[in-house]
Amino acid sequence: MKVNQLFDGVYEIWTREFGAQLATRNLVPGVSAYGERLIQKASSEFRLWDPYRSKLAAAIKKGLREMPIKGGKKVLYLGAAAGTTVSHVSDIVGNSGVVYAVEFSSRSIRELLVACKGRNNVVPILSDARNPEGYRSTVGAVDVIYADVAQPDQAKIVVDNFRTYCSRDASAMLVVKSRSVDVSESPSKVFAGQRAILERDGFRVVEEIELSPYERDHELIVGSGS
Ligand SMILES: C[S@@+](CC[C@H](N)C(=O)[O-])C[C@H]1O[C@@H](n2cnc3c(N)ncnc32)[C@H](O)[C@@H]1O
Structure with a gap:
């Protein structure tokens, strides 16, 4: 899995399963806020951020x-x-x-x-x-x-x-x-x-x-x- 930082706290991550996806680092590890996928990378956990669900x-x-x-x-x-x-x-x-x-x-x-x-x-x-x-x-x-x-x-x-x-x-x-x-x-x-x-x-x-x-x-x- 590759992680590329786009902005402070905003990442694009590549996984074999999902391809390139926008993500943020989870402030509350282990918790999915609204059903989004959680992806582990070393000591960090990322939450996938769907552009069809969020205008930002x-x-x-x-x-x-x-x-x-x-x-x-x-x-x-x-x-x-x-x-x-x-x-x-x-x-x-x-x-x-x-x-x-x-x-x-x-x-x-x-x-x-x-x-x-x-x-x-x-x-x-x-x-x-x-x-x-x-x-x-x-x-x-x-x-x-x-x-x-x-x-x-x-x-x-x-x-x-x-x-x-x-x-x-x-x-x-x-x-x-x-x-x-x-x-x-x-x-x-x-x-x-x-x-x-x-x-x-x-x-x-x-x-x-x-x-x-x-x-x-x-x-x-x-x-x-x-
Ligand atoms: C398009 S939705 C926002 C979606 C949200 N920003 C997101 O990305 O998850 C618009 C929201 O604005 C709220 N809203 C509309 N007019 C408002 C107002 N005058 N004061 C506070 N909230 C308002 C609506 O109740 C609705 O929940």
Whole structure:
């Protein structure tokens, strides 16, 4: 088995059984968060990371150049759902980092609690990301906002959270689901509109990655506040 590091905490591993696969190093050895495969290599255990189940993994597979999520970073994750991608972000930031996982569906957050059991760096927050003040008592300053809320006002949600929790040198990663914004508009026009909202607020867009074939009509916008 060969292991190639793509970013801090993100690997591509080759096994005879599965070929080349994306993976993160398991922070909770022996535990599979949502049914993903665990692969042992020397003293490490890796969790396979499926780009068809995680848009962050899809963006990496599509050639993401800059990865602001690294070891020790504080990440505000908006739209945590059942914790699939959150669990990999937790692996990447490690025990010196933290993932504030905001989700407004109580059913999803119950599933997240199961998926992220034993992950002491994940702080689940049952709250509406449209009201960043609602979790002020739990969340301090963060280095990265990752948003995957699939809402028509997704870019504004990022801008409002960034103003509340970030200094200008922080980064934002916004997953845009075109159909959540406007089903009748072409995805490329929707992506441009969401990008314009970020730029109007002073974001410098660093990268835009369209996520097909892993996700249809989605893109990831990576921006920096400075
Ligand atoms: C596409 S799913 C996220 C998938 C997840 N990021 C992953 O990769 O595992 C979108 C999630 O955002 C949540 N959501 C939508 N609007 C929200 C809001 N205003 N505040 C908090 N969560 C929200 C939904 O309940 C849903 O679970």
